[in-house]
Amino acid sequence: MSAETAPIYLDYAATTPLAPEVLEAMLPWMRHQVGFGNPSSSGHAYGREAAAAVEHARRQVAALIAADADGVVFTSGATEADNLAILGAVRFAMARGRGRHVVSSRTEHSAVLGACERLRREGAEITLLQPDRSGRIHVEQVGEALRDDTVLVSIMHANNETGVLQDVAALARLLRPHPAVLHVDAAQSAGRCPIRVRDWGIDLLSISAHKLYGPKGIGALWVRPRPRLRLEPLQYGGGQERGYRPGTLPVHQIVGLGEACRLALQDLTRESARLHTLRARLRGGLEALGSVRIHGDGDMAPHIVSASFPCVHGEALSLELGGLALSAGSACSSARPGPSHVLRAMGLPDSLASSTFRFSIGRWTSAEQVDEAVAAVANALERLQPLSPLAARWRDGEPLDALHEY
Amino acid sequence: MSNEQAERSFSPAVLAHFRRPLHAGVLPGGGGLVGTGRAGTVKSGVMVQVQLRVGADGHIDDVAWLAYGCPATLAACSWTAERICGKPLQEVLAVGASDMVHALELAPVHRGRVLVVEDALRAALDAVVDGPNGKTE
Numbered sequence: 436m437s438a439e440t441a442p443i444y445l446d447y448a449a450t451t452p453l454a455p456e457v458l459e460a461m462l463p464w465m466r467h468q469v470g471f472g473n474p475s476s477s478g479h480a481y482g483r484e485a486a487a488a489v490e491h492a493r494r495q496v497a498a499l500i501a502a503d504a505d506g507v508v509f510t511s512g513a514t515e516a517d518n519l520a521i522l523g524a525v526r527f528a529m530a531r532g533r534g535r536h537v538v539s540s541r542t543e544h545s546a547v548l549g550a551c552e553r554l555r556r557e558g559a560e561i562t563l564l565q566p567d568r569s570g571r572i573h574v575e576q577v578g579e580a581l582r583d584d585t586v587l588v589s590i591m592h593a594n595n596e597t598g599v600l601q602d603v604a605a606l607a608r609l610l611r612p613h614p615a616v617l618h619v620d621a622a623q624s625a626g627r628c629p630i631r632v633r634d635w636g637i638d639l640l641s642i643s644a645h646k647l648y649g650p651k652g653i654g655a656l657w658v659r660p661r662p663r664l665r666l667e668p669l670q671y672g673g674g675q676e677r678g679y680r681p682g683t684l685p686v687h688q689i690v691g692l693g694e695a696c697r698l699a700l701q702d703l704t705r706e707s708a709r710l711h712t713l714r715a716r717l718r719g720g721l722e723a724l725g726s727v728r729i730h731g732d733g734d735m736a737p738h739i740v741s742a743s744f745p746c747v748h749g750e751a752l753s754l755e756l757g758g759l760a761l762s763a764g765s766a767c768s769s770a771r772p773g774p775s776h777v778l779r780a781m782g783l784p785d786s787l788a789s790s791t792f793r794f795s796i797g798r799w800t801s802a803e804q805v806d807e808a809v810a811a812v813a814n815a816l817e818r819l820q821p822l823s824p825l826a827a828r829w830r831d832g833e834p835l836d837a838l839h840e841y
Numbered sequence: 842m843s844n845e846q847a848e849r850s851f852s853p854a855v856l857a858h859f860r861r862p863l864h865a866g867v868l869p870g871g872g873g874l875v876g877t878g879r880a881g882t883v884k885s886g887v888m889v890q891v892q893l894r895v896g897a898d899g900h901i902d903d904v905a906w907l908a909y910g911c912p913a914t915l916a917a918c919s920w921t922a923e924r925i926c927g928k929p930l931q932e933v934l935a936v937g938a939s940d941m942v943h944a945l946e947l948a949p950v951h952r953g954r955v956l957v958v959e960d961a962l963r964a965a966l967d968a969v970v971d972g973p974n975g976k977t978e
């Protein structure tokens with residue numbers, strides 16, 4: 436891929452490039468003579484220096500989510516954080532006869548759904564809430580689903596396919612009198628939306644470095660330290676990370692996550708406002724094309740626009756949009772092809788889900804790129820719609836939604 | 842990257858027809874016997890409409906198609922329209938999905954889809970040969 440032919444990157448929800456500042460912060464911890472110490476080696480300076488770097492990063496992570504630093508547990512990413520939170524909390528409760536019911540939703544990331552599915556096979560009961568057509572779970576729905584034996588509620592903050600934000604602060608309020616703990620997957624929202632773990636009263640929260648300009652392969656689960664929330668660990672070993680996640684800490688990765696969190700917090704207000712403006716420009720530009728449906732409304736993350744183009748086939752549009760690096764809605768967050776479970780849960784027909792694209796913007800997206808992307812979509816539709824029997828029906832006045840019922 | 846990869850999964854013939862499709866649209870009203878054939882559903886991912894106009898000499902005077910489908914499906918419609926336009930009905934009756942697969946070097950995953958193109962062509966031919974749905978204007 437040469438620079439001139441490189442497609443415009445509009446897939447920041449899949450992953451973000453490493454910020455140059457993050458790379459600079461990481462490098463010293465990968466050098467031959469310094470920075471290689473094991474943070475558990477408290478008997479010498481190499482180890483103590485590494486441990487100090489890890490603790491510094493821990494505070495940077497905690498600051499981004501307004502939480503106590505001693506709750507941060509480093510993991511390999513949000514997938515592991517989700518698994519540790521869900522399997523860990525429910526297995527711990529089940530082993531002590533405290534309950535076996537879990538409430539989550541149909542639009543969660545597959546890391547959450549996969550962990551819930553595993554628990555089902557271990558004897559847990561899982562209630563997956565159905566979102567409304569805009570993708571939102573209502574607090575009352577969670578209230579109605581709660582039982583005396585509910586031990587965990589897991590609801591994501593920003594959805595990775597649509598950007599729909601859930602009101603996790605209200606969820607935490609609802610759960611305050613209930614023994615169930617609240618887990619929030621904040622992989623998409625951390626660094627893009629304000630998160631106040633302490634004020635809101637969240638018990639477990641997952642984040643991932645590579646969604647916020649940090650390196651791949653590192654993330655964190657914040658685990659409420661007071662009163663101490665106990666989890667059954669996923670692995671056993673040397674007791675690092677208070678036993679929640681043993682294993683020698685990858686110092687350079689952790690330093691990278693910490694620096695990424697610091698940068699994100701420093702720019703949060705400005706960058707979030709800038710992205711909201713760009714997102715509105717993108718959304719407005721696409722909407723003006725007419726034959727398009729945008730998914731999700733109300734409170735939205737600033738970086739995602741999910742749009743369906745009902746008149747044309749997704750694969751044809753995909754080939755035509757080769758100049759844009761996008762995610763297709765049909766194969767969004769996983770390697771598995773097939774219609775997206777998120778769009779299905781929002782009531783979208785499968786054929787329409789396959790003409791759905793996720794545009795996600797970030798730090799290096801410019802207004803010009805957004806305009807170019809909209810123009811590219813306009814050109815593609817202009818070329819493909821005259822070939823489509825559906826476009827003719829749409830122009831004759833048939834509603835977009837009806838076209839995919841044939 | 843994305844483009845190169847997508848392009849590699851389609852043959853040059855498919856890409857050429859996809860980029861410059863021939864005979865797309867609907868036939869204008871007018872003289873001759875016009876037959877329209879439709880096949881497939883949006884839900885299954887392929888829907889095709891083929892229209893033929895047969896002249897007094899039994900040749901296909903004009904062809905038009907519309908399709909909701911992947912690039913291979915669109916290319917198959919374009920190739921077929923070009924292949925049959927101006928040809929005698931007898932010759933066109935023999936054109937089918939295996940010709941499309943061969944001419945466009947279609948990958949196995951695309952073979953099922955062009956059967957829908959063949960079905961739409963057959964339906965259009967039935968309409969002009971048997972007449973019930975064909976109309977003389």
Ligand SMILES: Cc1ncc(COP(=O)(O)O)c(C=O)c1O
Nearest residue numbers: 512513514544595620622623643
């Ligand atoms: C909402 C959400 N949760 C979890 C993950 C998984 O994160 P990771 O790649 O760090 O395992 C992702 C990203 O793919 C995500 O968007």
